[in-house]
Amino acid sequence: MTTGPTTAADSGGIDRRTLLKTVGGSALAVALAGCTELLEDGEDSLADADVPDEPIESGLQTFTEGAPSVLGVQAQYGAETAVRRINENGGIAGREMNLDVVEEGGAYLTNYQQFVDEGKDVTFGPISSSGHAEMVPEIEAQEVINVSTDGTVTTLYEEDFPDVTYSFRFQNHDVMEALAAVMQAVEVLGADSIDTYAGINPNYAFGQDEMDLFSRGIEALTGAEEVYSGFPDLGTGDMSTHITEVNGEAPDVVFSSCWGGDATLLLEQGHANGMFDAVDLLVGPVLYGSANDLSEDLVDGPIYSGSRNFYWGEPSTDQWSPAADLVSEVEDEYGVVPTAHFMSGYGAVTAWATAAEKAVSLLGRWPEQEELATVLENHGFFTPAGYHTIGADHQGYSNAHFGELTWSDDHDAAALSDVNVFAAKNVSPPPGETSADWIGSW
Template sequence: MDSTATSDHDAGGIGRRQLLSAVGGSAVAAALAGCSTLLSDGESADQGGQSGDGISDEPIQAGLLTFTRGAPGVLGIQAQRGAELAVQRINEQGGIGGQREIELDVVNEGSNALDSYNQFIEEGKEVTFGPISSGTHSQIAPEVEKNEVINVGTDGTVTTLYEETVPDPTYSFRFQNYDIMEVVTMAREAVERIGADNISTVAGVNPGYSFGEDEMQVFTQAIQQLTDAEIVYEGFPELGASDMSNHITSINNEEPDVTFSSLWGGDVTTFVRQANANNMFENTTVFGTTLYSAAGDVPGDALAGTDIYSGSRNYYWGLPALGNWQPGRELFDAATQQEGVTVPTAHYMSGYGAVTAWATAVEKAIDLLGTYPSQEQIAQVLEGHGFFTPAGYHNMAEDHQGASNSFAGQMVYDDDLGAARLDDVNTYAATETAPPPGVTGSDWLESWSA
């Protein structure tokens, strides 16, 4: 799989001029790419039309909607810390256009997420980021279009967001790889690890709301295109469920070749602990899209003796290898010094990447216009915008959906890290995991040839 996705690895040897051309030519863009040392020849942020003309020094008021506490906070705090580091790096370079620093207001997503989003708009925020929840994203995306203020989603990865909820978006964008991409990654990973001929029965244990239901539906369609598998069990525990024994008992009774799961955060620890105690891993191999979201939460004894493969959406901190890739190493070091981050997960990059997508697009617009752009102009630049982060190269497709490489490997506990890591990681290019713009996920899956 690694040979199909070379952009992340190739970025390690990219030339300075090529990098700055790709990201907009600014110190902010280079810093966000993790390559600020490339500017050591004395060039300043005031380049490429980014003088003070037409740009005020008013701070940019930004809002981030994320989970800051409770079980969902395992994901949300990662996104928050990633966004905060990106903002810090921007401000250290003098701000957007060398003049406008960012003030980031972080609000807990909670149960009144739409009210919190509307409060951002009433306060005059110039850009918003988030949310984590698919349900919240489906709520706020139509409001984003109505308010005409850019929102770059960190997560909220429901497949139908840009197929049905806002099928022709202007101001709503999403950085994170969405459901179909991470699910197809794990369907391909199951075939890669076990072999299509060895997968005849499949079970699923997924969160009991739109995200989990969506992921199970997509996995069913994908795995049945790749194999002759029969679905023998589907379970949908509520978020935060303390007892998953009925699902584990059903899996033990069926002994499926593959168990698919999109459990995340604290639910991963509950499920893995109880499954291990009931010898479930002797009867099935687990493939999950977001199990690694609990990397810093799931204890070593819970993972001992398990057979679990997890995806890591569009970022895994160990690739490219930290010893070879300075931007990744510097990001890892910075992240692990932040409160609440044991190791940075894909949700860390969702916060970092969402801010980076927006900031580099604004910088590119300033290069083109010589002044600060309007919301509509930023949106126009964001469509089809390519940019770097320490995770490599990303593209915001014309349908407003971010497209990046995906990662998957065996989830094991690392005593030195005090957290889980992924072993023997495979990399999947976006062309393997996502439909082309304008094609629905369902139609694309149906179009696969045998």
């Protein structure tokens, strides 16, 4: 099942006219979209632009060590890949780009301030939702654009900081993957077969936000009753108590936004304690983020996972070759299969880079921070994941993906099959409406 409007990718590739209209047809835009051949632009509007000679300096903060690095290193690989493609294809309006990567840990504000003090032109990250919320006021005060790779708590731009200038987010926010999980559960089991549900989610802003949104959505579509909701601490060493509670209730659906090492632990202890015999379905919006750490035996069961705004097998690579090209490039360079968090880093860099080149084309010179921020609003661009927009609310919007967790012998890693693609408009509220009010109106 694929929802949403048909695109050029659905019918055999990027349409030249669409691409030129959307991102200006520049070599940079096409290279970042992952095309194997560069399109020719009839008139190079950048040739006479007033652009500095020195490289663009950028900084990324992400998790490079410990359990969260399962996601964070993927974001690093994605950002590095985008920067490499930028530099191999003439830079941004002729300027090469440098990228410094630091461990985010708990030093979100310190890292951002360090980047600003070093004169960075743009910053990217973090992964953490709570860290991103801490950063937004400082970003607005310092007036240096930050495009967050993740930090996806839904209330960030809807309620907490609804009027920002320099803070942006590329990745789909929590409501989009939580509601994709709801729709996936209904697709697999049928609304009439879902009477009860439970949740096991990490005990901080992200996990609490996702469970709240899933609960609102599943109750609106099915009338199901929540029979258990547990919140293990992030990085816990034992989930058996929560699994025992779930087994005792035997709900139709279990929702879990556990990620990284917690996702692996949930699957290990879930199998060991018979959870997949007790429940009809586990839906986990970020389980696939641990694809390279999962073993074949762990993906066996009624398990469906989301992959946020990117899955390399969807659309089919015979229709959308950039995804296939990217997987090969990543496997050759890093020895892993790219996950949605790879696209977090890749997409954040691409959003800024294509907006910067568009701004130069419009202005005939390198833009100031506020000018570039204005261009980033309502900016559309392609990556190997397809088409993306940054809305007027500074939130990124892309298709959401969900599929059955399975195993790929070709890649020796976890994979998704029977992937459903949910258009952004079907899993996120319309402009000016909060997610809670929108779901309440269903």
